[in-house]
Amino acid sequence: MNRHDGFREFVVARQQALMRTAYLLTGDAHLAEDLLQSVLIKVVGQWPKLARDGNPEAYTRKALVNQYISWWRRQRLESPSADPPDRGTSCDETVLDRIVLRQALAKLTPKQRAVVVLRFWEDLTETQTAEALGCSVGTVKSQTHHALARLRALAPELVHLLSEPEITEVAR
Known part of the structure; x- marks a missing residue:
């Protein structure tokens, strides 16, 4: 039995929700991918314990938030994008x-x-x-x-x- 059994299935099942969380935290698709990837690397190291007696999704979500805050503190990643279009445009x-x-x-x-x-x-x-x-x-x-x-x-x-x-x- 492999110590990472179930990890792949967890990622496949929850990847979209976790990616959405990462995107909403970072505001950037590429940074969100980087954030999720770095967190999943940490999660796989804890997988045997999480699979046995933990809540892997809650752990992963908390790790996303913690990693995002850590990145923000170090690099001040947040920078607002350009102003939105005027209300007068045909934008929905x-x-x-x-x-x-x-x-x-x-x-x-x-x-x-x-x-x-x-x-x-x-x-x-x-x-x-x-x-x-x-x-x-x-x-x-x-x-x-x-x-x-x-x-x-x-x-x-x-x-x-x-x-x-x-x-x-x-x-x-």
């Missing part, structure tokens, strides 16, 4: 909302962005988010409150989208 409103929301997300702190991504895109509960981030539920609540307030300030035109059910729909 949903697409424009996505652009503005992603630019606003890029301006959050890494922890605020991680909380928003895990709570609203990954649809984790406050308890699950706290577990994934290694913090208290109170910290998740306060980070969520501050992140949403900052998003409202950064992108007031999106206030109508900044409630839980609607945030998820805009990002997809």
